[in-house]
Amino acid sequence: MITEKTLFAQHVEKGLSSTQKFLSSMYFYDKKGEALFREIMNLEEYYLTDCEMEILRVQGNEIAKAIGDEPLDIIELGAGDGIKTKELLKHFDFENVTYSPIDISEQAIIDITAKMKEWLPQLNTKGICGDYFKMIGDFKSDRKKVILFLGSNLGNMTDDQARGFLGQLHQVMNTGDSILLGLDLIKSEDIVLPAYSDSKGVTAQFNLNLLERINRELGGDFDTSQFEHLATYNEKEGIAKSFIRSKTDQTVIIKETEGSYSFKKGELIHTEVSRKYDLDIIRKIIDGTSLQLKYQFTDHRQYFTNLIFTKI
Ligand code: AVJ
Numbered sequence: 001m002i003t004e005k006t007l008f009a010q011h012v013e014k015g016l017s018s019t020q021k022f023l024s025s026m027y028f029y030d031k032k033g034e035a036l037f038r039e040i041m042n043l044e045e046y047y048l049t050d051c052e053m054e055i056l057r058v059q060g061n062e063i064a065k066a067i068g069d070e071p072l073d074i075i076e077l078g079a080g081d082g083i084k085t086k087e088l089l090k091h092f093d094f095e096n097v098t099y100s101p102i103d104i105s106e107q108a109i110i111d112i113t114a115k116m117k118e119w120l121p122q123l124n125t126k127g128i129c130g131d132y133f134k135m136i137g138d139f140k141s142d143r144k145k146v147i148l149f150l151g152s153n154l155g156n157m158t159d160d161q162a163r164g165f166l167g168q169l170h171q172v173m174n175t176g177d178s179i180l181l182g183l184d185l186i187k188s189e190d191i192v193l194p195a196y197s198d199s200k201g202v203t204a205q206f207n208l209n210l211l212e213r214i215n216r217e218l219g220g221d222f223d224t225s226q227f228e229h230l231a232t233y234n235e236k237e238g239i240a241k242s243f244i245r246s247k248t249d250q251t252v253i254i255k256e257t258e259g260s261y262s263f264k265k266g267e268l269i270h271t272e273v274s275r276k277y278d279l280d281i282i283r284k285i286i287d288g289t290s291l292q293l294k295y296q297f298t299d300h301r302q303y304f305t306n307l308i309f310t311k312i
Pocket residue numbers: 040048151152153155156195196203206272273274275
């Protein structure tokens with residue numbers, strides 16, 4: 001019988017057959033990966049969540065004012081756990097706003113909707129399951145839209161991908177709509193690197209879960225004890241990268257891709273970029289779109305920033 005290979009299988013086949021092996025961070029987030037990411041967000045070393053939480057908690061009221069006149073439809077890309085979003089949402093007039101988290105994962109939408117209804121019962125919360133651009137494009141309302149893209153999620157893209165993403169996003173926005181973007185700022189290695197190689201090894205588990213996922217879903221035979229997590233950070237560029245490194249010469253067989261893949265001792269699989277930003281980089285990324293940077297908020301240590309862009 002001939003069965004079509006899943007997108008995941010096709011991706012794995014391509015990534016592990018390439019001379020510089022890679023796998024996309026997009027595939028981190030199965031059930032186990034989501035649980036590990038929640039653990040990462042609670043780590044002392046993973047400063048990003050605390051910084052953005054501080055901005056939204058301390059300056060939430062100002063941010064809500066800067067976003068401007070209600071009525072509004074607030075749309076969040078990637079549902080997250082809602083804890084930070086709640087800090088912002090509570091500053092709006094619930095009579096005049098709706099909140100719509102969008103995610104491809106149906107479970108993520110079910111979870112966030114339930115939580116938000118419990119936390120802010122007066123808020124009109126309506127989760128949407130599907131592709132970001134399609135769902136925003138299909139969003140029927142004559143209110144102004146505010147699109148939340150928090151947590152430095154943009155940072156998993158290369159600058160070219162980010163440019164393409166924001167370019168596509170601005171095409172489904174109307175004049176006067178805005179984006180609230182959360183971004184990690186460029187800072188020194190002694191702060192960034194521990195966030196991606198924490199002492200408890202949670203990030204290592206998170207990264208290696210990609211191999212376990214291949215075992216679970218594609219019938220791989222990775223012995224994950226023979227691989228290790230590696231994080232690097234180039235302070236000048238502001239780019240953190242994660243890799244999985246083979247501890248020995250070894251060969252792995254994956255049933256679904258009908259392939260075998262050899263690894264040399266020390267060979268790397270590139271699994272993630274976590275881009276850090278400054279205003280110059282951001283300006284270059286939005287150049288050519290009709291998005292205009294209107295407001296900037298930062299935490300007291302200036303590790304993280306939340307930016308408001310408006311489509312003109
Ligand atoms: C969710 C993309 C913002 O890159 O910091 C955390 C994911 N990877 N630890 C990040 C992640 C390793 C995270 N983002």
